[in-house]
Amino acid sequence: MTARDPHRFVAELDDATIDRLINRLESRGKDAVFTRLFDAYVARMRLSPSAQILEIGCGTGVVVRTLARREGFSGRVTGIDQSPAFIETARRLAAEEGLDQHVEFRVGDAHALEEEDGRYDAVIIHTVVSHVTDPLSVLREAARLVRIGGMVAVFDGDYESLTYAYPDHAVGRAMDRALVETAFNNPLVMRGMAQLLSDAGLELEETLADVVAEIGTGSYFVSMAETYAPMISSSGLLPAEKVDAWLAEQHRALDWGTFFAACNYYAFLARRPVSAG
Ligand SMILES: C[S@@+](CC[C@H](N)C(=O)[O-])C[C@H]1O[C@@H](n2cnc3c(N)ncnc32)[C@H](O)[C@@H]1O
Known part of the structure; x- marks a missing residue:
């Protein structure tokens, strides 16, 4: 049996x-x-309060809601998944928070979206390119949908560094x-992102790089382990006893204050160039 990225299927x-x-997604x-x-790269995007923003691969809308509840926000955030x-x-969840006026959600395939060209001031792709079938097609869609001079932000992990x-x-x-094989279709995609953005017709403006480490205590990587470890045994990649022992050890390390997990994350901010028309 082989593992299949659950977010892809x-x-x-x-x-x-x-x-x-x-x-x-919600606890994360x-x-x-x-x-x-998220806050670090969104600050660099300098979004205007009236911006029309698209999130491609919005999941349960965490990013959309975070943008829409910002103080003084009068624009609109569209999430597609x-x-x-x-x-x-x-x-x-957006209705429960009273955000309906500023958000909208649609079902759609990131590789071929039924949206008008140049309709958005900014497009965000947050932890999605590592899951999709063809990252370049998704970036081409982002480049098509953002207005000339608008910004596309791509954020994801370099999951080969997950440990x-x-x-x-x-x-x-x-x-x-x-874990990497089970959870991510494209674990290396961020290493080629500069080339992919260029191939999609976007101009790279800035990158942010982070080593995320949880040492002694943990939450982000604990939830990741709890979500994906059971899928390793069910896909037959490793025997259930090995996976269970590993997960039990992560919980023991957490209780004893000796937990350690880390991964590199990157944000790429690129613009649709004026010259490309
Ligand atoms: C890890 S989740 C991230 C969700 C959200 N961006 C967040 O950060 O909370 C990846 C998302 O990509 C979506 N996705 C994967 N392939 C897709 C595709 N071809 N078209 C649209 N959404 C897709 C999944 O359904 C899932 O919601």
């Missing part, structure tokens, strides 16, 4: 797995690591590898 997942992913959105990384279940959750401490190093490496 959301339509094929059972209800329990969809619920697990919804909970993961409240995590201090997520907030710090392939998953009807995620979009339904996104609509409900957790484990006393048996050989098993630890195998688990790191299995």
Whole structure:
């Protein structure tokens, strides 16, 4: 059996797995690591209060809601995702927060969106390119939908650098590898992002790089392990006993204050050039 990135094949997942992913997206959105990384690159985008913003691959709408609830925001944030279940959750959560006036959600495929050219001031693609079938097509769609001079922001992890401490190093490496294979269709995509953006007709303006590490305590990487480790055994990549022992060790390390996990993350900010018309 082989592992299949669940975010790439959301339509094929059972209800329990969809619920697990919804909970993961929502809890991740409240995590201090997520907030710090997101705030850092969004600040650099210098979005105007009346901006028309598109998020491609919006999941349950964490990013859309964060942008829409900003003090003085009078624009509109549109979120598009392939998953009807995620979009339904996104609509409900935004309505519960009273954000309806400033948000809208649609089901759609990031590779071929039914949106008008140049309609948005900014396009955000947050932890999506590592999951899609063809990153370049998605970036071409972003380049088409942003107005001339508008900004496209792409944020994701360099998941080949994802690692957790484990006393048996050989098993630890195998688990790191299995996690990456299970969760990400394109774990190396951010290494080629400068070329992909150029191929999509966008001009790179700025990059931000972060080593995210949780040492002693953990939440972001703990939730990641809890979400994806069970999928390693169910896909047959590693035996269930090995995966269970590894997960138990992560929880033990957390209790004892010896937890260690890390991964590199990057944000790329690019513009649709004026000359390209
Ligand atoms: C890790 S989630 C990120 C969600 C959201 N951006 C966030 O940060 O909370 C990846 C998202 O990409 C979406 N996705 C993957 N492939 C897609 C495609 N071809 N078209 C639209 N959405 C897609 C998944 O459904 C999922 O919601």
